[in-house]
Amino acid sequence: MLIRRKEFLQIGSLATASMMMPKFLKAFESGALVPPGNKVVVVLQLSGGNDGLNTVIPVRNDIYYKLRPGLSIKMDKAATLTDEVSLHPALTTFKNLYDEGNLAILNNVGYPNPDRSHFRSMDIWHSASKSNEYWNTGWIGRYLDAQCSGCDKPTQALEVDDVLSLALKGETANAIAVKDPRRLYGTSNEKFFKQVMKNHGPDHHDEEPVEYLYKTMAQTLSSADYIFKQSRLHPTGATYPNTGLGNGFKTIASLIYSDINTKVYYISLGSFDTHVGQGAQQERLFTQMNDAVKAFTDDLKKNGRMSDVLLFTFSEFGRRVAQNASNGTDHGTANNMFLISGGLKQKGVLNAMPDLADLSDGDLKYNVDFKDVYATILKNWLNADAGKILGGHYNTLGFV
Amino acid sequence: MEISNQLKNQHLIWRAGFGPAVEQLGNLPEYKPEKFYKALVKASAKEPQYINVASDHLIDLYEQRQNAGKRKNLDEMQRREINRMQQAAVRTLNLHWLKEMVTTPAQLREKMAFFWHGHFASRNGNIFYNQLLLHVFRKYGLSDFGTLLKQVSRSASMLYFLNNQQNRKGRPNENFAREVMELFTMGRGNYTEKDVKEAARAFTGWTANGKGEFVFRENFHDNGEKEVLGKTGNFNGDDVLDIILENKQTAKFITQKIYTFFVNDKMDDAIVSRLADQFYNNKYDIAALMETIFTSDWFYDPKNIGVRIKSPVELLAGIQRMIPMKLENDYALFNMQKILGQQLLYPPNVAGWSGGRSWIDSSTLMMRLRIPQMFNDKDELNVAPKQDDDIMMGRKTDGTAAVPAKAQAPKKVYGAVAAKINWSGNISQYEKIKKEQLLDAIKNNLLQVSASKVQEVVSRNIDTSSREAYIKSATVQLMSTPEYQMC
Numbered sequence: 001m002l003i004r005r006k007e008f009l010q011i012g013s014l015a016t017a018s019m020m021m022p023k024f025l026k027a028f029e030s031g032a033l034v035p036p037g038n039k040v041v042v043v044l045q046l047s048g049g050n051d052g053l054n055t056v057i058p059v060r061n062d063i064y065y066k067l068r069p070g071l072s073i074k075m076d077k078a079a080t081l082t083d084e085v086s087l088h089p090a091l092t093t094f095k096n097l098y099d100e101g102n103l104a105i106l107n108n109v110g111y112p113n114p115d116r117s118h119f120r121s122m123d124i125w126h127s128a129s130k131s132n133e134y135w136n137t138g139w140i141g142r143y144l145d146a147q148c149s150g151c152d153k154p155t156q157a158l159e160v161d162d163v164l165s166l167a168l169k170g171e172t173a174n175a176i177a178v179k180d181p182r183r184l185y186g187t188s189n190e191k192f193f194k195q196v197m198k199n200h201g202p203d204h205h206d207e208e209p210v211e212y213l214y215k216t217m218a219q220t221l222s223s224a225d226y227i228f229k230q231s232r233l234h235p236t237g238a239t240y241p242n243t244g245l246g247n248g249f250k251t252i253a254s255l256i257y258s259d260i261n262t263k264v265y266y267i268s269l270g271s272f273d274t275h276v277g278q279g280a281q282q283e284r285l286f287t288q289m290n291d292a293v294k295a296f297t298d299d300l301k302k303n304g305r306m307s308d309v310l311l312f313t314f315s316e317f318g319r320r321v322a323q324n325a326s327n328g329t330d331h332g333t334a335n336n337m338f339l340i341s342g343g344l345k346q347k348g349v350l351n352a353m354p355d356l357a358d359l360s361d362g363d364l365k366y367n368v369d370f371k372d373v374y375a376t377i378l379k380n381w382l383n384a385d386a387g388k389i390l391g392g393h394y395n396t397l398g399f400v
Numbered sequence: 401m402e403i404s405n406q407l408k409n410q411h412l413i414w415r416a417g418f419g420p421a422v423e424q425l426g427n428l429p430e431y432k433p434e435k436f437y438k439a440l441v442k443a444s445a446k447e448p449q450y451i452n453v454a455s456d457h458l459i460d461l462y463e464q465r466q467n468a469g470k471r472k473n474l475d476e477m478q479r480r481e482i483n484r485m486q487q488a489a490v491r492t493l494n495l496h497w498l499k500e501m502v503t504t505p506a507q508l509r510e511k512m513a514f515f516w517h518g519h520f521a522s523r524n525g526n527i528f529y530n531q532l533l534l535h536v537f538r539k540y541g542l543s544d545f546g547t548l549l550k551q552v553s554r555s556a557s558m559l560y561f562l563n564n565q566q567n568r569k570g571r572p573n574e575n576f577a578r579e580v581m582e583l584f585t586m587g588r589g590n591y592t593e594k595d596v597k598e599a600a601r602a603f604t605g606w607t608a609n610g611k612g613e614f615v616f617r618e619n620f621h622d623n624g625e626k627e628v629l630g631k632t633g634n635f636n637g638d639d640v641l642d643i644i645l646e647n648k649q650t651a652k653f654i655t656q657k658i659y660t661f662f663v664n665d666k667m668d669d670a671i672v673s674r675l676a677d678q679f680y681n682n683k684y685d686i687a688a689l690m691e692t693i694f695t696s697d698w699f700y701d702p703k704n705i706g707v708r709i710k711s712p713v714e715l716l717a718g719i720q721r722m723i724p725m726k727l728e729n730d731y732a733l734f735n736m737q738k739i740l741g742q743q744l745l746y747p748p749n750v751a752g753w754s755g756g757r758s759w760i761d762s763s764t765l766m767m768r769l770r771i772p773q774m775f776n777d778k779d780e781l782n783v784a785p786k787q788d789d790d791i792m793m794g795r796k797t798d799g800t801a802a803v804p805a806k807a808q809a810p811k812k813v814y815g816a817v818a819a820k821i822n823w824s825g826n827i828s829q830y831e832k833i834k835k836e837q838l839l840d841a842i843k844n845n846l847l848q849v850s851a852s853k854v855q856e857v858v859s860r861n862i863d864t865s866s867r868e869a870y871i872k873s874a875t876v877q878l879m880s881t882p883e884y885q886m887c
């Protein structure tokens with residue numbers, strides 16, 4: 001394998017730096033870099049409860065139009081996928097991805113005994129617990145526990161945000177949240193913190209509780225360095241929309257092109273909590289999502305990496321079938337998910353659209369457990385032990 | 401190793417309160433901890449003032465909404481205004497309570513209320529329900545656990561949070577009954593699914609009205625015979641709570657939780673078992689239990705000092721007690737709670753905050769280390785909290801739709817914290833101390849763990865331009881260390 005000069009220098013400088021590092025940090029430094037071609041997952045969280053019925057639209061369903069006199073989207077306005085199914089008009093890129101065979105839609109995803117509180121339902125999706133269990137670790141965090149046992153930098157999963165979500169907190173390892181690699185570097189690089197860290201020195205008794213903080217601090221500083229340097233290795237030259245999501249996807253693309261060992265990227269958009277005036281709010285959010293995903297997938301295709309990346313969307317719940325009096329919708333239950341990749345084994349609309357004639361108190365009934373989706377991704381895409389990470393056996397689906 | 405009275409008293413005030421206040425510093429070496437604890441108890445004995453932050457305008461609109469005759473006079477705008485005002489009022493209540501933790505001499509009372517708030521964790525958008533439940537924690541936090549449990553179980557906040565208004569004869573909702581057993585009293589594994597189902601039947605008809613008063617709806621109540629924890633009878637909700645209290649497992653479970661919160665998350669089984677016996681035999685007297693803990697020699701054992709990671713609220717309150725300040729942007733404190741993962745009145749779920757190491761990840765740790773600098777106005781709050789749709793319902797604080805704007809430089813968005821720190825207390829406390837002992841003295845006041853290495857770094861970075869600058873920079877830097885996160 002040819003080592004590019006820049007990367008060679010990179011490895012060289014890491015080697016020098018490692019001489020000054022505490023013992024527990026060194027283990028990773030000698031580890032092999034992840035070779036390109038490796039599969040990664042990008043999770044796009046639609047916060048606030050996205051209205052799935054106005055996302056993937058049942059354009060031939062009279063009940064849909066009857067229950068949403070002011071909110072339903074007419075067939076001629078929507079982006080047609082099949083005879084029965086169209087997408088929200090702002091999701092033109094998603095239609096193109098569908099036409100190319102790079103998109104799959106999974107309908108009626110949810111879990112038993114759904115909770116309608118945003119926070120609680122998001123907790124359930126993040127932790128992958130049952131709705132009567134309270135777990136304080138997340139499914140990606142537990143994936144990280146397995147990947148980063150004894151490693152110095154928990155960079156196998158990254159959240160593009162200032163604050164880390166429960167989904168990325170593990171039992172023994174936590175992922176890193178970073179909105180702008182330069183800024184995490186800038187913050188962590190503050191002279192004082194580095195001095196504190198350096199002066200603390202290596203080889204302390206791990207049992208002392210304060211050592212846990214020093215260990216986290218060391219991981220943060222060393223991850224910050226690593227992520228920053230990686231992000232500058234092969235920064236994407238493509239143009240992305242100047243939105244939070246656009247910049248986030250740009251960061252993710254640059255890291256995918258680097259040699260970083262990250263397997264899961266996590267980013268959020270919201271708020272989709274459209275109780276009032278849903279039309280305009282959802283459209284503005286979808287426009288941002290559509291433009292950012294377009295830039296990202298175009299970029300991946302250009303660089304021949306579309307088959308290495310699996311991007312999926314989810315929301316903590318869908319919304320009620322009937323609209324409310326404020327041209328909005330209230331909290332519901334089951335919802336659809338988009339799965340985007342050049343490596344899909346099943347494409348298009350994967351299962352039946354929701355049955356609007358068979359509702360539970362006005363809400364959709366789920367028939368795909370979201371934990372089956374996680375299990376599929378963990379097992380088939382990331383080659384991980386899904387049963388161990390999810391704490392139980394779930395079905396694997398066929399989309400990857 | 402001989403432990404100084406100062407360190408012991410600091411240990412006590414960090415655990416039984418929110419850390420030493422600057423004006424207490426002079427007293428710390430003087431008294432024995434027993435005496436300090438007595439003073440804490442005395443200061444906390446008075447019944448707390450009810451906290452009301454709702455404006456007359458909100459109260460008026462809310463009352464109209466409760467009244468069937470007047471409700472129709474409210475238009476859509478006013479209904480939305482009520483919701484918005486309630487959201488704002490819950491934030492105000494959060495900040496008001498945090499301020500109380502910082503300023504009140506009744507430290508023990510507020511610390512107990514804070515503990516019970518995490519134990520009986522409820523999230524509710526209704527400001528009036530929040531105020532009522534908070535008052536229960538502050539008023540009954542040191543009474544007996546049975547009274548506290550019954551007060552909480554009759555609170556609108558908890559009954560609604562756990563869906564008991566839907567718990568009716570023939571159509572039970574078991575949520576409330578389950579959490580009472582699993583999280584509030586006995587803990588998992590000490591009751592059966594059948595106990596939950598039967599207890600839920602006993603709680604049918606328990607609900608609350610719009611004012612937040614407990615209401616028993618007799619026509620929804622299941623009057624049949626129930627079998628709960630081996631006892632059979634035509635039980636109502638109070639009977640079930642009494643049966644649960646009679647079960648010694650409840651005393652054990654609560655004592656374990658109190659020990660892990662106030663003493664050490666590594667439990668000493670022998671001590672906990674003795675405490676649980678005492679708690680049970682004293683009819684769940686909380687004040688007596690706390691006195692035993694805080695006046696026992698083992699509490700002051702080095703293995704219990706400086707081993708607890710401060711919760712975000714303890715950290716934020718503790719800093720402000722040591723360096724009193726006025727914040728122009730009060731909202732910054734709310735955002736900091738959110739970024740650090742502990743917002744008063746918004747626990748993550750009914751199980752409360754898990755605490756300990758779960759407070760710490762790369763973002764929260766770096767934020768913790770930067771906060772003293774932010775208060776000192778040398779650093780910007782350029783970190784955005786996550787949105788919370790349970791509170792904001794897809795809106796921004798101004799009521800417009802929450803859609804991200806075009807990307808901007810982050811610091812422009814969140815701005816400086818703009819705190820005006822009053823350093824006079826600190827400066828006068830150190831007046832008599834010689835310069836060469838100054839850094840030691842400041843460190844001893846601030847840290848509960850030994851920190852010779854971090855002290856070296858501080859000594860290199862200290863601002864020696866004046867005595868005042870020296871005290872300020874040493875304080876802020878020592879607070880910006882991993883060691884300061886421990887208590």
